[in-house]
Amino acid sequence: MDRVRAEYVEQVLSCVEAVPPGRVTTYGTIAAHVGGGPRQVGWVMSHHGGPVPWWRVVRADGSPPPCHEGTADGHYAEEGTPRNGHGRVRMREAFWDPAVPEE
DNA sequence: TGGCTGACAAACT
């Protein structure tokens, strides 16, 4: 079953890498796309989200991960991600869904 | 084997 886990991780990372600059997606969206639960996606990110743009993956309310939020802020400024004046991303503008990439 | 924890989410108060 190790392979299944590795494949699941690959899909999650793939979705994260598929997120275009200036856009963000949520754990729940990825979970609904690749399967499993939002916590599972978060678990994968915490253990295998090193080489991927994890800052493009935010919570459902638009808040960045509890870790490296300062670093994420720098990336958002660099990518031009629309954010609210409170350190949270404007989901209404920046939200991106892997099932509807043409948006 | 059972229970707790964790980069979450949705519903309820």
Added chain:
DNA sequence: AAGTTTGCCAGCC
């Protein structure tokens, strides 16, 4: 609007 509770899947003690 903000805080609290339950459900979710997988891993670890």
